[in-house]
Amino acid sequence: MHLNYLDFEQPIAELQAKIDELRLVGKDSEINITDEISKLEGKIDDLTKSIFSKLSDWQVAQLARHPQRPHLLDYIPLLFTDFDELHGDRVFADDKAMVGGTARFNGEPVMIIGHQKGRDTKEKARRNFGMASPEGYRKAERLMLLAEKFKMPIFTFIDTPGAYPGIGAEERGQSEAIAKNLLIMSQLKTPIICTITGEGCSGGALGIGVGDRLLMLQYSTYSVISPEGCASILWKSAAKAPDAAAAMNMTAQHLLGLNIADEIIPEPLGGAHRHPQEIASRLKQVLTEQLAQLQTMSTDTLLQQRYKRLRSIGTAEQNA
Template sequence: MPVILDFEKPIQELELKISELRNFSREKGIDLANEISILENRVREVREAIYGNLTPWQKVLIARHSERPNTYDYINYLFTDFIELHGDRLFGDDPAVVGGICRFRGRAVTVVGHLKGKDTKENLARNFGMAHPEGYRKAMRLMKQAEKFRRPVICFIDTPGAYCGMGAEERGQSEAIARSIMTMATLKTPIVSVVIGEGGSGGAIAFGVGDRILMLEHTIYSVISPEGYASILWKDASRAREAAEAIKITAQDLFELGVADQVVPEPLGGAHRDPEAAAANLGEALAKALEELLEIEPEKLVAARYGKFRTIGSLMRESI
């Protein structure tokens, strides 16, 4: 059974009625095609109404949905000849970060990304997509390799944040994140960063220094989670819904603020409802971004990337 969010229950109720009518029609031999068609149109209308007016908190829930396509899914849909590479050559391999070389529409590229699981067992194995320092150092190793062989880099962002356990801190978590940001800022090859789910805290920003930042329609990206914001500001994590409204974390908000370069449409109901269609939309956006970036000389590319991030967050103040 698919996971149903609270605000999706009106859709679920209608779909159950349709299923019951189909079963009744089949068992009794009665033609109920007209009644079923009316309900199907009603489902479409309700779904469009709900997903056309989502609140920021509802978008948070969709971004965190356990059935959303993860990095492996997009690799399987969009790339060919994927060879996964492991280890940071310093400590070990981090299963919360996946990376390797592959082909995108015939072109050799390097892919790195956070990796969440689809169930509790997988999430425990992948540490819920929360990377250790060795995960970021593995990613940096692959990025430098991509620069050497002039391969574009595609980063998939989907994490609640970097792992903040004692071992991670002892092995230099903050240094690894900072160095990842620095590495991406100066990398002389095109970088496209894509938020495919939850982009949380420094763990997400470590993969977010791209020439193009794409966000799927129902994703979020922020320096802190709504729960963390509410806990710090109001000392009450239960006000996360209110915090989501305040901190402008949706793809649409970030596009308006100039943080995201493009919002990639998702199928009606979210990427988890039709992963193949979601991947097709993303593939077109990636192809267009790479086509533009590959025309730019490496030195100019780095300069433009630097300028892009220097201007994010700038404020126009009235002279006093």
């Protein structure tokens, strides 16, 4: 796969280009350049480490929505087996920005629900850039109730710039669809583990984000609105997005500090998109451990703890 570099990765991209060039030259001539290449590769590694050791919040926000970042459908075959996608909200439509279905996790039946962004232009449009409509949240609701009925744990995967702000979405009750999920998820009698894999913005993220555990990939973000949205409201200019990203404390590291995220899954050097298999296997391990913990609890304890957790947010207890 040809890597796509972000602005702040340009020095790395330049070195990589040099290596590629040397390789081309090497093919045509007899000069041995392996040494030179491995030296440069070592340099790339050091450079990447140094750039990624001091990322700003805004740079993390850009990584969270990197065009090559793994999406839910990339993760599913790496984390689960026997996936059967289930479609539709049984009311209006099938929202392709929200994917759901049953699968097996370490052999056990589970329910999977999450946002899906597209990769190429056509797919992006079909998936509506991961912005779900009311029917997406209602499909999620239907599948969650199904999971509760058959005692399946629920895994949700969050990666959205927000719920879709469209005319039809308003007509069909975007607010009501999200609100209902918040209420239902607070009481579902089955373990719910939410993972933020990319960007988690606004009610669109929270609409499938209430649960017993919140996990975040290292370069994922979670906030009330996108940095651009926050900047245009508070700074009156979307160009102030880097300031807004910093002010909102939206990175995984900040959320762990705020006791909102439970665990961070470290990403491979350069971000999840460099090694999807590696991040998936780390994620799988954490999901396995967390689920095992939750499954030792009785349903009553599970629900009490979930409620306590929700109630603590924004109180002195959360700071403890």
